Amino acid sequence: MDVLRIEGVSKNFGGVTALVDFFMVQHENEITGIIGPNGAGKTTVFNLINGVYPLDNGRIFFINQDITESPAHKRAEMGISRTFQNIRLFKNLNVLDNMKVACGWKVRYSLWEEMIRLPRPQREEKEIDEKARYFLEYLNLTQYANQRPDNLPYGIQRRLELARTLMAEPKLLLLDEPAAGLNPKEVVSLMEMIKKLQQDYNLTIIIVEHHMELIMKICSLIHVLDFGKKIAVGKPEEIKRNESVLQAYLGDGA
Amino acid sequence: MFYLKVLEITSLYTILVLGVYLMTGLTGLFSLGQGGFVSIGAYTAAIAFMKLNLPFPVALMMAVVMGAVLGFLIGIPTLRLRRDYFLLVTFCLGEMVRAALLYLAQLTGGALGMAGMPRKVGLPLILISIVFITFILYSLKRSRFGRDCIAVRDDELAASMMGINVFAHKMKVFIISSAITAYGGALYAFNILFIEPNLFNWLESGRLIIITFVGGLNSIAGVIITSAIYYSFGEFFRFIDVWRDVLLALVVILVVIFRPGGLFQGLELLPQKLLSRTERK
Numbered sequence: 456m457d458v459l460r461i462e463g464v465s466k467n468f469g470g471v472t473a474l475v476d477f478f479m480v481q482h483e484n485e486i487t488g489i490i491g492p493n494g495a496g497k498t499t500v501f502n503l504i505n506g507v508y509p510l511d512n513g514r515i516f517f518i519n520q521d522i523t524e525s526p527a528h529k530r531a532e533m534g535i536s537r538t539f540q541n542i543r544l545f546k547n548l549n550v551l552d553n554m555k556v557a558c559g560w561k562v563r564y565s566l567w568e569e570m571i572r573l574p575r576p577q578r579e580e581k582e583i584d585e586k587a588r589y590f591l592e593y594l595n596l597t598q599y600a601n602q603r604p605d606n607l608p609y610g611i612q613r614r615l616e617l618a619r620t621l622m623a624e625p626k627l628l629l630l631d632e633p634a635a636g637l638n639p640k641e642v643v644s645l646m647e648m649i650k651k652l653q654q655d656y657n658l659t660i661i662i663v664e665h666h667m668e669l670i671m672k673i674c675s676l677i678h679v680l681d682f683g684k685k686i687a688v689g690k691p692e693e694i695k696r697n698e699s700v701l702q703a704y705l706g707d708g709a
Numbered sequence: 710m711f712y713l714k715v716l717e718i719t720s721l722y723t724i725l726v727l728g729v730y731l732m733t734g735l736t737g738l739f740s741l742g743q744g745g746f747v748s749i750g751a752y753t754a755a756i757a758f759m760k761l762n763l764p765f766p767v768a769l770m771m772a773v774v775m776g777a778v779l780g781f782l783i784g785i786p787t788l789r790l791r792r793d794y795f796l797l798v799t800f801c802l803g804e805m806v807r808a809a810l811l812y813l814a815q816l817t818g819g820a821l822g823m824a825g826m827p828r829k830v831g832l833p834l835i836l837i838s839i840v841f842i843t844f845i846l847y848s849l850k851r852s853r854f855g856r857d858c859i860a861v862r863d864d865e866l867a868a869s870m871m872g873i874n875v876f877a878h879k880m881k882v883f884i885i886s887s888a889i890t891a892y893g894g895a896l897y898a899f900n901i902l903f904i905e906p907n908l909f910n911w912l913e914s915g916r917l918i919i920i921t922f923v924g925g926l927n928s929i930a931g932v933i934i935t936s937a938i939y940y941s942f943g944e945f946f947r948f949i950d951v952w953r954d955v956l957l958a959l960v961v962i963l964v965v966i967f968r969p970g971g972l973f974q975g976l977e978l979l980p981q982k983l984l985s986r987t988e989r990k
Binding site: 527539545547557558566576 | 857
């Protein structure tokens with residue numbers, strides 16, 4: 456089944472072309488990578504998928520539903536979850552609350568019940584609390600539960616962002632440079648973590664990354680972007696040998 | 710008698726501060742028009758009672774509803790704006806309310822204001838209101854609604870990626886805040902017994918915001934304490950009236966530099982916590 460289908464999407468920022476006529480089909484339970492030099496439009500693809508800004512042309516389908524016009528929060532509710540290139544945790548909430556925020560839209564109690572503390576909100580809050588603690592435990596973050604994210608090491612913050620995406624029980628996970636700023640040891644454990652997540656929760660994952668080793672090892676399909684255009688798509692071995700990809704990365708002399 | 714009066718005034722302002730706390734403190738929405746909502750509440754209640762001869766509780770309810778409805782109407786065009794523009798637009802709206810009250814002299818008495826309300830609001834009602842509002846705000850703060858508020862304040866984009874409808878959330882916050890503020894205004898009208906359009910201008914709105922900041926963005930207790938100190942201080946030291954704001958400015962500067970999270974940071978005085986502390990001793 457196709458989880459995501461992007462059909463002929465373009466995006467310009469003023470005079471700058473960020474993405475031109477981009478097509479992409481994402482199958483269920485697969486890990487796909489998007490690579491390309493800086494400014495190639497990789498993050499733009501993510502921002503269009505989860506609705507950070509509107510696109511100029513084309514359509515996006517998520518599980519056979521046209522989400523081109525859906526607002527960002529609706530897409531999150533439908534099951535698209537993401538991490539950010541420059542970590543975006545809520546710095547005034549502790550780790551546990553950061554987790555809880557991600558599934559706030561799931562609660563069934565109303566504002567009024569919440570105001571006067573009826574039993575239902577309390578019961579659901581307890582469930583959310585357990586769920587948050589479960590996922591913290593799952594990614595070995597339990598010891599940080601009551602800390603502010605600002606005080607945590609970079610690698611832990613990245614892992615927390617990953618844990619937070621799981622709270623909404625997403626179908627599609629978008630990881631924007633998950634290995635950025637991690638040391639080699641942390642990258643290895645990140646790779647294992649992503650694979651584990653994918654298997655444990657039947658996730659479909661798209662990764663934007665500069666870290667080639669990570670991309671080549673865990674992705675089954677790779678899209679290569681350059682200056683907003685897709686220049687290649689294929690299995691890791693094919694991409695490694697692709698002429699135009701090498702050219703884009705290393706220049707004409709290569 | 711004097712102390713009682715001071716306590717009443719202080720408590721009245723504390724209600725206003727609580728209204729502002731939810732939107733400015735928790736959600737990071739700066740409005741320089743909250744003074745307008747105080748006036749709206751005060752005038753709605755006064756007009757309902759004096760001109761329409763409605764019973765006092767109904768007049769109070771009308772003030773709250775009016776605050777909420779106007780909050781909703783004003784929120785539709787303004788809450789999608791960037792925060793700095795929101796600040797400017799609410800500033801204008803607040804001043805518009807003031808101008809409108811001056812202009813609609815037949816209904817509001819214009820610059821002469823309205824007087825002659827019976828004293829329906831005493832200290833007990835004000836204090837009960839504070840307790841009730843604090844309870845509601847605290848309930849909201851510690852569950853989903855409060856988390857969403859802080860998430861929206863910290864990072865709107867990330868918040869929307871978490872499934873929060875940022876606009877709708879701000880709207881709820883603005884409505885609740887405006888309703889509380891209007892309620893405070895209605896109590897004011899029936900306690901001070903005299904209202905005029907210039908009572909709550911944008912400076913007053915700004916003061917409410919500043920107190921929220923000094924008290925602590927994440928602390929309802931801190932905000933209440935700061936508000937109590939500020940407004941009672943003002944009554945006791947009338948003779949150095951001008952210096953009150955100089956002192957406040959000094960405190961604000963010191964707080965912003967040395968305690969950016971506010972005097973009380975995230976402290977909350979909860980009955981459970983206080984009890985458990987004494988038990989341990």
